[in-house]
Amino acid sequence: EAGVAQSPRYKIIEKRQSVAFWCNPISGHATLYWYQQILGQGPKLLIQFQNNGVVDDSQLPKDRFSAERLKGVDSTLKIQPAKLEDSAVYLCASSSRLAIHPDTQYFGPGTRLTVL
């Protein structure tokens, strides 16, 4: 079974530029999460989707961050414009309510963003 795929793995941009990250969850997983992990900290949930609907985006800085999951499968997270403090690893995870352990989340390798 293929895991969660993310691209790109690394991205370097200058402040005020825009950037987009892509995530393809495990096949059949209806729940998709985006996390932000700043160096030295644990991951922080930005947004959670159930199919193509948003379940929780309370921690998403909506003035600059947006995310979509139009067909309920893959997802894109965008930052526009980027700030220096957005430098972090962006992790995507997925889970399935139909699994034996529905709360278990499976994480992708992450995208490391550096904002100069």
Add this chain to the structure above:
Amino acid sequence: DAKTTQPPSMDCAEGRAANLPCNHSTISGNEYVYWYRQIHSQGPQYIIHGLKNNETNEMASLIITEDRKSSTLILPHATLRDTAVYYCIVSFSGTYKYIFGTGTRLKVLA
């Protein structure tokens, strides 16, 4: 805020058991304890979870105290590849939400 407290770092000799503690004194009756680990430059990896009984799988054992206010993750024979940050998380079953703390950085020494 995370509902768990973990020591920031621990060392363990290769081949010995690594015992990683976690305090979750405010855990409620239907919250599970989850353990994940994150090896450098990778996403977190699921290890094990439990509600109130001790659990064991091919990776580790989870010991939860009777009052459920703390737990210990045991890696029975640590190897160099177990060097990672280990996160203890409590989560309501069915909410599918995790709040990560800063975890324990385990270093396995040769």
